Amino acid sequence: MTMELSPGRLSRRDYAASCLGLGSFIAFLLMVEALIRLGLLNRFIIPPPSEIIASFGRLFLEENIVHRFFFTAGECLIAGVMVTICGIGIGVVMQRFNLLQRACETWVAAFASAPLVLTYPLFMVIFGRNAWTIIMMGFLSALPPVILKTIEGISGTRKVLVNVGRSFNLTATQQFWKILFPAALPTIFVGIRLGLIFALINVVGTEFLINFGGLGQLINDLAERYDLAGTYAAICFVILVSVLFFMALEKAERWLRPVN
Amino acid sequence: MPSSAPSDAILVADDIVVQFDTPEGPITAVDNVSLKVRPGEFLSIIGPSGCGKSTLFNVIGGLLGHYQGAVNVAGETISGPHKSIGMVFQEESTFPWRTVTDNVAFPLELVGMPKRERIERARHFIKLVGLDGFENRYPGELSGGMRQRVSLARTLASEPKILLMDEPFAALDEQTRLLLGDKVLQIQQQLKQTTLLITHNITEAVQMSDRILVMTYRPGKLKRIVDIDLPRPRTSEIVGSEAFGRYVAQIWNDLREEANRGMRDEEKNALHPGDRAL
Numbered sequence: 001m002t003m004e005l006s007p008g009r010l011s012r013r014d015y016a017a018s019c020l021g022l023g024s025f026i027a028f029l030l031m032v033e034a035l036i037r038l039g040l041l042n043r044f045i046i047p048p049p050s051e052i053i054a055s056f057g058r059l060f061l062e063e064n065i066v067h068r069f070f071f072t073a074g075e076c077l078i079a080g081v082m083v084t085i086c087g088i089g090i091g092v093v094m095q096r097f098n099l100l101q102r103a104c105e106t107w108v109a110a111f112a113s114a115p116l117v118l119t120y121p122l123f124m125v126i127f128g129r130n131a132w133t134i135i136m137m138g139f140l141s142a143l144p145p146v147i148l149k150t151i152e153g154i155s156g157t158r159k160v161l162v163n164v165g166r167s168f169n170l171t172a173t174q175q176f177w178k179i180l181f182p183a184a185l186p187t188i189f190v191g192i193r194l195g196l197i198f199a200l201i202n203v204v205g206t207e208f209l210i211n212f213g214g215l216g217q218l219i220n221d222l223a224e225r226y227d228l229a230g231t232y233a234a235i236c237f238v239i240l241v242s243v244l245f246f247m248a249l250e251k252a253e254r255w256l257r258p259v260n
Numbered sequence: 261m262p263s264s265a266p267s268d269a270i271l272v273a274d275d276i277v278v279q280f281d282t283p284e285g286p287i288t289a290v291d292n293v294s295l296k297v298r299p300g301e302f303l304s305i306i307g308p309s310g311c312g313k314s315t316l317f318n319v320i321g322g323l324l325g326h327y328q329g330a331v332n333v334a335g336e337t338i339s340g341p342h343k344s345i346g347m348v349f350q351e352e353s354t355f356p357w358r359t360v361t362d363n364v365a366f367p368l369e370l371v372g373m374p375k376r377e378r379i380e381r382a383r384h385f386i387k388l389v390g391l392d393g394f395e396n397r398y399p400g401e402l403s404g405g406m407r408q409r410v411s412l413a414r415t416l417a418s419e420p421k422i423l424l425m426d427e428p429f430a431a432l433d434e435q436t437r438l439l440l441g442d443k444v445l446q447i448q449q450q451l452k453q454t455t456l457l458i459t460h461n462i463t464e465a466v467q468m469s470d471r472i473l474v475m476t477y478r479p480g481k482l483k484r485i486v487d488i489d490l491p492r493p494r495t496s497e498i499v500g501s502e503a504f505g506r507y508v509a510q511i512w513n514d515l516r517e518e519a520n521r522g523m524r525d526e527e528k529n530a531l532h533p534g535d536r537a538l
Binding site: 170185 | 323340345346347355366370
């Protein structure tokens, strides 16, 4: 007996969901536009969506948005790769050594909720006003969720799966790579997703604060020039970075673990 | 004390004693249990809940380190999981991230068998458990009974000398359980697989076994050994026979007293959690 839905039916549902999502977004934009035009919303605080859309061309021609987009995406990518390697590694070590986990888990969790972006002057002193300060801010802020979710994922592996590994005389390394790691992957990916959110916020935030780099610096410039339409258009590119990373992450997860 | 101990045993458990420390003091889960299993024999261990059956499963499977006594497999004293013992667990134990074929090929992958060969071997065992056509499915797409068959095929693929099963059909409905019992019997008879089944289901035990070891409620001791003299090859059709009914009644007579004791003990513990009976 199979509990799987037929592929055709599934894709129709996906299509309907996408259409509904896009439709509701367009409806929201039209509603904002109407409220501004009716004078119910202040156009000097919220620019009309039509003006935001019109300013995209200007961003390409005058603000070098493509270069800035790739600059910010690159910083996020480096921070993301670093956090994936280090976060999973630290999480595995902490889970392996109970004393270390009990000693450190609380303050790692505390770091997750701390406004680490405020420590940027320290990193400016260490790395200077360059991309590494931004990358390190992204990396550090993303580290706690990846560590915590790695610990949770490995600890949460069903005991019977571990016993299956033991019954087949797996070595500790085989036990990790063939059972613990794949079993923990869905939870680890939750951590990476959360980490990437923190990384992106902190990368753009630090670019904004130190007035250096990609989209964050552009948003700072445009806001200071009171170019609100341009500012919101630049924010759309930040969202685009986020969307691209999440899509790539989803692909990676499907590749590593086709079903959960 | 039970007798009927075969001399040419492939598996011997000698005076197994297992104690657990609890806040209320040590509890003896298994008390001086000895058993011997002949090559090709189907032996079942039956007892009420809490009699230490699963603890004994873990001892024989090498998953439990702290116990007194010894377990010998083909003359070798084991100190951990032994390659000659293949285990099928009570809980669902397939790897959800692997297809049926990859699950079954898992032990072959561990010994470094080339991919093409191991897939071919895996397909043989998938067919043996009646899952051909589902090779590329994931466990999440299968029913509970099918997943247990994947676990069984995976264990059989490692070609163990002894198949050790801990209530593998406990989570299944009665009809599926009987039909899977047929499948296990068929495989066991076909491969002449030495099998040790832990169960609390009398019908299942009588349907499949050559001998049944009845255990007492806590502390788990051997109460009686029952030789099942029913013709082979067997199927679930035997469940309707008169002889089958007699065996079931005989074992239930032994178990009823133990099950009652277990129930009284549980009620007492529920009323007075501090005065746990040892």
